[in-house]
Amino acid sequence: HYRRIFDFNSTILSESDSLNNLINEKIIEDIVSKNQRIFLAHHKCNPYEQYKNISFHKIEDYDNALNIINSNFKKFSAASIRYNKENCCYFYNMFILPKEDFFEYCEFIFGVLFKLKEQTNFLNRNIQEVRLFGYIAERLMGIYFTELKARKANYKEFPMFYCRDKIKKERLVPLYTDSIKLCFSVDNLYIIYLYATIVSIIQHSTSDQKYEIFLLYSNLDANKVNYFYDLQRDNIFIRFIKIDEYVDKIDYNFFVDRHATIAAYYRLFIPEIFLNFDKVLYLDCDLIACDDIKNIYNTNIQNHIIAATKDPCLISDLNENPGFMNYCINELELENPLNYFQSGVMLFNIKKCIQFNLFDKCIKKIKKIKKPVFWDQDILNSVLQDNVKFLKLECNVEWTFFEHEDRLKKYLSLDMYKEYGYAYSNPIVLHYNGFKPWSHPHLPKADIWWHYARQTPFYEEILFKNIKDNVLKNLPSNHVNLIHVKPCGAVEKVKSHLSFKLGKEILSIKENKLKILALPFTLIFITIKHKISNSIYKLILNSNPNLKSLPLSHYSDYHEALKIQNYLSYRLGNLLVKHPFTFIFRVSRVYREWKKGK
Numbered sequence: 331h332y333r334r335i336f337d338f339n340s341t342i343l344s345e346s347d348s349l350n351n352l353i354n355e356k357i358i359e360d361i362v363s364k365n366q367r368i369f370l371a372h373h374k375c376n377p378y379e380q381y382k383n384i385s386f387h388k389i390e391d392y393d394n395a396l397n398i399i400n401s402n403f404k405k406f407s408a409a410s411i412r413y414n415k416e417n418c419c420y421f422y423n424m425f426i427l428p429k430e431d432f433f434e435y436c437e438f439i440f441g442v443l444f445k446l447k448e449q450t451n452f453l454n455r456n457i458q459e460v461r462l463f464g465y466i467a468e469r470l471m472g473i474y475f476t477e478l479k480a481r482k483a484n485y486k487e488f489p490m491f492y493c494r495d496k497i498k499k500e501r502l503v504p505l506y507t508d509s510i511k512l513c514f515s516v517d518n519l520y521i522i523y524l525y526a527t528i529v530s531i532i533q534h535s536t537s538d539q540k541y542e543i544f545l546l547y548s549n550l551d552a553n554k555v556n557y558f559y560d561l562q563r564d565n566i567f568i569r570f571i572k573i574d575e576y577v578d579k580i581d582y583n584f585f586v587d588r589h590a591t592i593a594a595y596y597r598l599f600i601p602e603i604f605l606n607f608d609k610v611l612y613l614d615c616d617l618i619a620c621d622d623i624k625n626i627y628n629t630n631i632q633n634h635i636i637a638a639t640k641d642p643c644l645i646s647d648l649n650e651n652p653g654f655m656n657y658c659i660n661e662l663e664l665e666n667p668l669n670y671f672q673s674g675v676m677l678f679n680i681k682k683c684i685q686f687n688l689f690d691k692c693i694k695k696i697k698k699i700k701k702p703v704f705w706d707q708d709i710l711n712s713v714l715q716d717n718v719k720f721l722k723l724e725c726n727v728e729w730t731f732f733e734h735e736d737r738l739k740k741y742l743s744l745d746m747y748k749e750y751g752y753a754y755s756n757p758i759v760l761h762y763n764g765f766k767p768w769s770h771p772h773l774p775k776a777d778i779w780w781h782y783a784r785q786t787p788f789y790e791e792i793l794f795k796n797i798k799d800n801v802l803k804n805l806p807s808n809h810v811n812l813i814h815v816k817p818c819g820a821v822e823k824v825k826s827h828l829s830f831k832l833g834k835e836i837l838s839i840k841e842n843k844l845k846i847l848a849l850p851f852t853l854i855f856i857t858i859k860h861k862i863s864n865s866i867y868k869l870i871l872n873s874n875p876n877l878k879s880l881p882l883s884h885y886s887d888y889h890e891a892l893k894i895q896n897y898l899s900y901r902l903g904n905l906l907v908k909h910p911f912t913f914i915f916r917v918s919r920v921y922r923e924w925k926k927g928k
Contacts, residue, residue, distance in 0.1 A: 367486075371490065511544070526786050529786060544610075546571050548574055609627065619758070626721065626725045631719050638718055675726035695709050825894065833901065833902040835853060
């Protein structure tokens with residue numbers, strides 16, 4: 331099976347171990363001669379429940395296959411029932427069988443699958459769901475193995491080895507030896523903000539200097555990716571590098587929380603990905619270049635593994651918070667915590683990284699620390715201490731200086747405080763870590779980021795997302811419920827009309843006569859809430875006119891919506907909206923018309 335082979339030594343090998351012990355003719359011949367049938371070691375789980383609980387599996391497909399067995403392949407009915415009751419699953423279609431068994435196996439599974447195909451509706455299935463026959467075939471294999479075991483057939487199970495070291499990796503080669511090589515880690519959450527970063531880099535670039543920009547990703551919106559190629563110039567080159575084959579080889583779940591995602595750890599793979607490069611400058615997605623980025627890239631790091639700036643905000647935390655200082659000393663094992671560096675701008679000396687075995691040391695440290703407070707940044711600091719060349723703070727200016735100024739004065743050395751203050755006024759790179767300018771546009775220096783954001787094709791999307799995430803979520807829930815940014819249909823749209831809301835409230839007095847005393851005030855309150863909702867909705871439409879809802883007639887439930895508009899409640903509400911001062915005199919006529927039409 332793809333990249334999977336039997337481990338005939340029944341050992342758990344590390345990735346660095348040789349495969350000679352696994353792919354060895356003598357060993358294979360000896361084992362096969364002693365065991366007529368070889369199965370892959372089973373997993374301890376129930377086949378039926380396992381299939382049922384996977385999102386892209388439809389349990390009715392498996393049920394249909396089992397019914398076909400009961401009707402047309404009765405020989406395997408008992409094995410089918412037994413297999414789906416046991417806590418034993420076989421995967422990957424891996425086995426060695428005698429010729430007779432193999433022919434019987436093929437006759438069984440293909441017989442079931444061909445009949446299943448005749449019964450299967452493929453309409454509206456996604457790319458994973460249409461692969462049901464491969465998934466079902468694995469379960470049929472387990473049923474066949476169960477039948478063989480019932481016959482007391484000779485067999486033995488062996489574990490699996492996943493051949494990670496045989497993956498054909500994309501070995502990148504620089505287009506130009508003298509180019510500036512930049513690298514970003516990005517996901518769908520940050521891709522719209524990264525565009526502003528690259529725009530700022532390009533606008534501060536030198537026309538006779540070439541820049542190669544590499545974007546490490548796992549899964550991105552293809553439409554957004556295409557916009558980035560529009561940024562290419564005669565001296566600007568952009569390449570997207572899919573990182574899955576590197577991440578998948580790590581049998582570990584990276585710790586993430588708050589606003590960090592798995593993409594934060596991609597920079598750890600830089601030495602492996604850029605094996606054929608001399609230097610690579612890694613940059614976070616939430617920064618703006620205020621000067622030519624080559625001023626950082628051209629730093630001489632011949633004798634160091636990386637170059638980075640110290641982190642003055644975090645260093646002040648260390649001096650203020652003994653608990654955090656203890657964490658850095660005891661957990662991160664930092665000999666000098668006051669040399670803690672910020673990982674948002676890092677210049678990698680690739681050859682030194684490889685010699686130092688940086689990647690493996692980072693993975694080992696991750697498994698040891700388990701839940702680092704500042705994710706990969708803590709890991710890199712723990713592994714790289716004494717191997718870092720410190721850049722001047724202008725190379726990575728944390729924009730939260732304004733927020734921490736009093737604390738910085740108190741807990742930073744005078745020299746570092748002065749250096750930070752100078753850097754804040756004269757940045758080469760402005761780093762928007764912590765608070766984000768797209769959600770806090772009122773803060774100092776946020777305007778610099780927005781200057782470049784306006785030049786992106788995602789400007790309206792950024793605005794809308796900011797309104798949705800930071801305005802609407804802070805409204806009372808009863809206000810948010812009145813806002814229909816994306817109406818689901820004509821019925822829902824009609825029910826969002828003020829006429830429907832008012833009419834519904836008017837008729838509610840039938841159930842509680844006392845409500846009539848407060849009715850005028852209730853109706854005024856409903857009207858005010860509705861107008862607030864409409865004002866916010868108009869603001870959203872100004873940001874993105876494409877969000878304007880369709881006319882009622884464009885919805886499939888249009889006729890149902892028309893029925894609602896003929897309800898007495900809707901008619902009464904509409905009357906109040908149009909004739910608030912003469913409403914009481916017109917009610918009887920509206921009621922008679924409604925009664926007549928009913």
